[in-house]
Amino acid sequence: MQRATTLRHSETATESAAANDALSRAKQGDQTAFAELVREHQAMVYSLARNFVRDGAIAEDLAQEVFLHLFRNLAAIETPAHLKFWLRKVTGHRCIDFSRRQKSQGGKVSVSLDEAPEPVSVFDMPDSQPDWMLRSTIRRFVATLPEKPRLVVTLRYQEDLDPMEIAEVLEMPLNTVKSHLRRSLAILKEKVTRSLGSEF
Amino acid sequence: MKHFDDELKNALRREEPSADFTARLLARVAQEKEGGREPVKEGWSELASEKQNGAPNWLRKLGVVFTLPQINWVTAGAVAALLIASVIGVNRYRQHQFELQRQTEIAAEAEGQRAKEQVMFAMRIASAKLNVAQKKVKDSLQHDDDQQQAGRQQN
DSSP states (O other), rough: OHHHHHHHHTTTTTOHHHHHHHHHOOOOOTTHHHHHHHHHHHHHHHHHHHHHHHHHHHHHHHHHHHHHHHHTGGOOOOOOHHHHHHHHHHHHHHHHHHHHHHHHHHHHOEEEEETOOOOOGGGGGGGGGGGHHHHHHHHHHTSSSOHHHHHHHHHHHOOOOOOHHHHHHOOOOOHHHHHHHHHHHHHHHHHHHHHHHHOO | OOOHHHHHHHHHHOOOOTTTTTHHHHHHHHHHHHHHOOOOSSSSHHHHHHHGOOOHHHHHHHHHHHOOOHHHHHHHHHHHHHHHHHHHHHHHHHHHHHHHHHHHHHHHHHHHHHHHHHHHHHHHHHHHHHHHHHHHHHHHHHHHHHHHHHHHHHH
């Protein structure tokens, strides 16, 4: 917990006074300041959801829910760094809630790696396409990982968090995070190599 | 591996939502301010975000079951009904087992009684036959004595 607090506050020194100011004003009910906070963090929240659900419209809905929830809980936010930590955490939980709701309603959020159809080979695409193809393939396979490993991988590679920070955001033991990362990377690498060829 | 890490970072890099995202959100915020709160969609995320209230995690999670809307009461009701049904079921099963055991004992006792009566009956028959045999032996001895006595008188 102390480590979480340290992390939460560690970025404070480097954060701009403007961010602090916007947070203070938003807490006092200034809607413009709240809009500034949203614009600053919307890409992070939206992308976390997008990489998890792999659907832009659903990701936007989830992101809106997260920011509405933030609006109701602004008083609890201490610093801009805490805000970032809070947003990542709430987005992660919202994504998992969504996924579980989908499952309970019979919807299929993810398929197993073996069920996922193999994408077209990179050699079949025009020269300008390989980068897009690779990116799309990786995202597709990330979306097939189970919920928690998917969140771990997304936080690691989208947000560039280290395993300790991920463990705090997801309230998960450090060793579990490391294990999820190791196994997910091995699976992803194998799948991507199999799909795109050994030249990858 | 470094290469794959870079590819993953590239694939999962941040993207902006649609251009009207903030405007739509602010409209919802304004609507909420005017018309009161929208119904909160409850879930673990609610708990995760309310770290400030100081209560232990498990207590807050337990609290949610009893404080949040009807879906949780339905769950609690279902669990209670299941528990009651289980207790009644176990009780009925035990009664049934007890009744079975009692009937088995009564049957065993009746069987014993019947066996005893059969033995007694057999003994009575044996005794009667012994009496007949004894009587015959006795009559036969008496007959011999009478013959010997008659012989002696003739002599």
